[in-house]
Amino acid sequence: MSIELDLKNWGFSAEHSKWLVDFRRANGRAPRVLSIGNIANNAYKNAVILRQCGVECDVLCPNYYHVMGVPEWEEGRFSTSELNFDRPDWSSVPVAGFERPKWFAQGYLGTCLDYLISLREGAPSADALWDQLLEETNSPGFGSGSAIFHDPHPPEVVEKAAQRLQGLFKVCFPARSDAPQFEAVSLSYYGILADERRWKRLFSHYDVVTGYAIDGIYPLFFGKRPYICFEHGTIRSIPFDENILGQLCALSYVMADDVLITNCDNVVAANRLNLNSYRFVPHAILERKLDEQRISQLRADLLARHQADFIVFHPPRQHWSSERNLNFEKGNDIFLRGFADFVKTARPKAVAGLVNWGQHVAETKRLIEELGIEDRVFWIDPVPVQVMTDYVAASDVLADQFVIGAWGSIMPIGMMLGKPTLLYLNEEVHHWCFPVMPPVLNAKTVDEVSSSLTKATDDEYRHRIAADGVRWYNQYHSENVVAGRLFDSLIAAKRSERECEMKRSVQELRAQLSILEFERPVPKAPEPLPSEPIAPPCPAPPPRRVLASILRYVPGIRSVSRLLLRYAPNLRGAIVRRLQLD
Numbered sequence: 001m002s003i004e005l006d007l008k009n010w011g012f013s014a015e016h017s018k019w020l021v022d023f024r025r026a027n028g029r030a031p032r033v034l035s036i037g038n039i040a041n042n043a044y045k046n047a048v049i050l051r052q053c054g055v056e057c058d059v060l061c062p063n064y065y066h067v068m069g070v071p072e073w074e075e076g077r078f079s080t081s082e083l084n085f086d087r088p089d090w091s092s093v094p095v096a097g098f099e100r101p102k103w104f105a106q107g108y109l110g111t112c113l114d115y116l117i118s119l120r121e122g123a124p125s126a127d128a129l130w131d132q133l134l135e136e137t138n139s140p141g142f143g144s145g146s147a148i149f150h151d152p153h154p155p156e157v158v159e160k161a162a163q164r165l166q167g168l169f170k171v172c173f174p175a176r177s178d179a180p181q182f183e184a185v186s187l188s189y190y191g192i193l194a195d196e197r198r199w200k201r202l203f204s205h206y207d208v209v210t211g212y213a214i215d216g217i218y219p220l221f222f223g224k225r226p227y228i229c230f231e232h233g234t235i236r237s238i239p240f241d242e243n244i245l246g247q248l249c250a251l252s253y254v255m256a257d258d259v260l261i262t263n264c265d266n267v268v269a270a271n272r273l274n275l276n277s278y279r280f281v282p283h284a285i286l287e288r289k290l291d292e293q294r295i296s297q298l299r300a301d302l303l304a305r306h307q308a309d310f311i312v313f314h315p316p317r318q319h320w321s322s323e324r325n326l327n328f329e330k331g332n333d334i335f336l337r338g339f340a341d342f343v344k345t346a347r348p349k350a351v352a353g354l355v356n357w358g359q360h361v362a363e364t365k366r367l368i369e370e371l372g373i374e375d376r377v378f379w380i381d382p383v384p385v386q387v388m389t390d391y392v393a394a395s396d397v398l399a400d401q402f403v404i405g406a407w408g409s410i411m412p413i414g415m416m417l418g419k420p421t422l423l424y425l426n427e428e429v430h431h432w433c434f435p436v437m438p439p440v441l442n443a444k445t446v447d448e449v450s451s452s453l454t455k456a457t458d459d460e461y462r463h464r465i466a467a468d469g470v471r472w473y474n475q476y477h478s479e480n481v482v483a484g485r486l487f488d489s490l491i492a493a494k495r496s497e498r499e500c501e502m503k504r505s506v507q508e509l510r511a512q513l514s515i516l517e518f519e520r521p522v523p524k525a526p527e528p529l530p531s532e533p534i535a536p537p538c539p540a541p542p543p544r545r546v547l548a549s550i551l552r553y554v555p556g557i558r559s560v561s562r563l564l565l566r567y568a569p570n571l572r573g574a575i576v577r578r579l580q581l582d
Contacts (some may be wrong), residue, residue: 009032010276011480012053020054030286031490032205033057034116035230037212038069040409042262043383044104045284048211050485051103055490058206061090062075062109063142067382071100074286074385081381089138100134107136108145113198120205125509132254144191149201152194160385161193161221162186169247174580176337178252184244189221196222208493210260214238214245216252226257226493232283232408233262235269237327239446257496258489265406265429277492281476281485283409285416288386289394299394306378308351310457311449312339312422313395315410318358324403331402331424332364338449340371341397345453350376352399353391369493393417397456405429415473416464421458422449434476 023031033050035043036458038061047057051106067073067085068114076095083093090100102119105112110396115129125148133147162185169179185193192199199222204210209219210228219227229252239250250273253259259278302311316330324331333522339352354364358380368377392398398421400407400415405426414421415438424444427437441452456462 010476010484011478012483013486016053016484016491019487023561030054030056031121031172031207033208033210033490034060034203034206035210035212036060036218037215037379038064038106039066039213040232041071041074042230042284042496043210043212043285044071046230046482046486047103049479050282050287050486052479053483053487056103058103058119059105060112061104061106062112062117063214065106065137070106071104072098072384075288076384077386078384079442080383085139087141087381091134091138093115102130105133105418107133108143110134110147110150111147113148113195113202114148114150117198117202117205120202125317140344149198150195151197153196155194157196157403158186158190158193165221165251168255169251174250174290178242178247180244180247185248188244189217189297193221200224202216208490211252211256213514214249214252216256217248220248220252220255226497227492228258228260229253229256230260230281231262231266233266235261235266236263236433237269239269239273260485260489263406263408264433265404265426267429267432272555277496279485279489279492282482283407283412283488284407284479284482285412285415285477286385287479288389290389290417295390298390302353302378302394304350306351306376308349308376310347310350310397311353311395312350312397312399312453313353313391314399315353315355315391316358316401317355318360318364320360320403326404328359328550329401329403330358332358332360333367334402334444334446335399335422336364336367337446338370338443339376339453340373341446342449342453343373343376345450347457351455352377353395354379355382355388389413389417392419396462397441397453399423399449402449405444411438412473412477415469415477418470418540420462420465421469422452422456436472436476436478438476439465441465 020031033047033055033084035047035057036059038044038059043059043061047059050057053108054115061069065087065089067080067083070088070090071271072078072090072093075098078093078095103117107115111129111132115126115133118126118129129146129148136145159182161483162180162182165185166179166182169176173179199218203222203224208217208226208228209224210230211218211220212230212231213234214227216227219225225468230252234249235253238246239253240246251277254273256275257277259270260277260281261267261278262281262283264280299311302308314332314335316332317334319328319330320332320334321329336352339350343350352373354377358364368374383391392413396419398410398419400410400414400421400423402424404423406429407423407425411421411423420441422441424441425437425442427442430437441456443449445453456465
């Protein structure tokens with residue numbers, strides 16, 4: 001029986017359109033969003049969707065060049081057989097019909113910063129910097145890039161910035177015994193913190209900054225408000241590690257004005273971190289028109305080449321082990337054992353397609369040999385998204401992962417294309433995200449994989465679940481849905497900027513106070529000589545003088561104190577008592 005879909009509109013709505021119109025009227029321009037980081041092309045895809053809705057969204061992708069984190073991987077069609085996946089040279093790769101957009105800045109960090117500043121300020125240097133970015137992207141080495149707007153701080157300012165982070169961490173996580181130490185912050189981020197003026201100049205051109213994965217640290221470092229953190233599996237364990245990466249990751253998410261969660265099971269981590277505001281957003285899938293003739297030809301070729309009558313495509317990376325590390329595990333062995341049983345008991349001419357990538361390719365090939373299904377498995381090199389989509393469309397069943405109970409970008413492609421999708425879905429952790437679960441072939445064990453594949457050989461059942469999948473995708477996972485969720489987050493972040501101003505100011509003040517180990521400044525009188533009378537102790541300086549010293553030497557605390565006193569004049573006495581000066 002077909003599923004009944006909730007009629008609630010999740011997509012880009014009239015309310016979102018009104019907010020956009022009101023923003024334009026109030027500011028004389030469209031909203032501007034800067035996205036930092038682009039693992040798995042999440043920032044690029046979201047920027048495309050936001051731009052389609054009228055938001056000016058730029059992407060900053062410094063010093064990250066992996067082939068799966070660039071627009072060409074999402075939009076192009078090309079061979080990967082001779083490609084360096086970690087540092088591809090795009091000048092030698094024919095990507096027909098696609099030109100990289102100039103709002104996507106990839107290259108050395110300094111050049112990325114200077115380019116986006118020049119682009120937003122209309123500086124004549126923008127064109128030359130764009131050419132420099134393309135050259136840096138296609139070069140084999142690494143570097144710091146241009147320094148047109150570089151105006152570094154002296155070491156003492158960097159030290160105070162590091163102390164601020166330590167203080168904020170203690171305020172936000174009073175129960176934790178660890179905290180980011182100055183030495184670790186300085187070792188990892190000295191150059192970033194010293195370049196504060198250039199970062200702030202860039203941030204001044206945007207209404208909201210979104211940090212992907214751990215890149216929310218940049219607006220955190222420089223006090224940019226509002227900012228959003230986008231997690232795609234990031235907070236499952238990293239924020240709880242007692243090292244500098246984990247500590248700053250945790251702090252950036254807790255201090256964010258809003259958090260976007262793509263992996264439904266990470267609601268557990270969100271609650272553990274006690275996030276200020278968070279919401280679910282599906283992994284974006286860019287909906288491109290299919291070439292039905294090309295797909296029909298691909299399917300015919302696969303069936304003929306492998307003498308097959310049923311195709312199961314399993315594209316996740318090969319990453320599986322007995323340890324079942326939830327940060328990486330795909331459960332490929334569970335699928336292969338279930339597929340082997342399916343071949344032997346139900347469909348001897350079935351064939352499975354795997355992608356030759358991941359840490360355990362060799363182990364997978366040995367397992368296939370042990371199972372005696374070498375002739376029922378074919379391998380392809382990693383291929384761009386548009387080519388992979390053709391393989392999904394040419395298959396009878398799409399197989400995803402079988403351990404973590406959640407999905408990324410593979411399952412919704414199957415839903416979108418009307419392909420029954422086999423994976424393990426932990427429904428319990430998805431109820432907060434979806435009122436209706438996706439109509440998948442839910443399997444966690446070898447036997448469940450085998451039985452689900454057998455069930456999918458029934459044409460009527462397969463067509464019914466495929467149709468339900470398309471309807472579910474359109475209602476809960478489409479580009480339009482992602483647009484609505486992204487706008488919800490933008491609106492919430494802008495609202496938080498106003499409503500949480502007092503809270504953030506208190507946090508900043510408490511952070512400064514936590515690192516100031518002030519004691520009552522009563523100098524000890526020197527021991528008198530035997531022939532001298534005992535002198536009275538020096539009086540403590542008045543509170544006003546000590547507060548003046550704090551305002552002079554603690555960066556940023558003057559504006560914070562003014563804000564506090566504006567909202568709560570009686571706090572002056574509380575501040576004095578906190579410093580033990582009254």
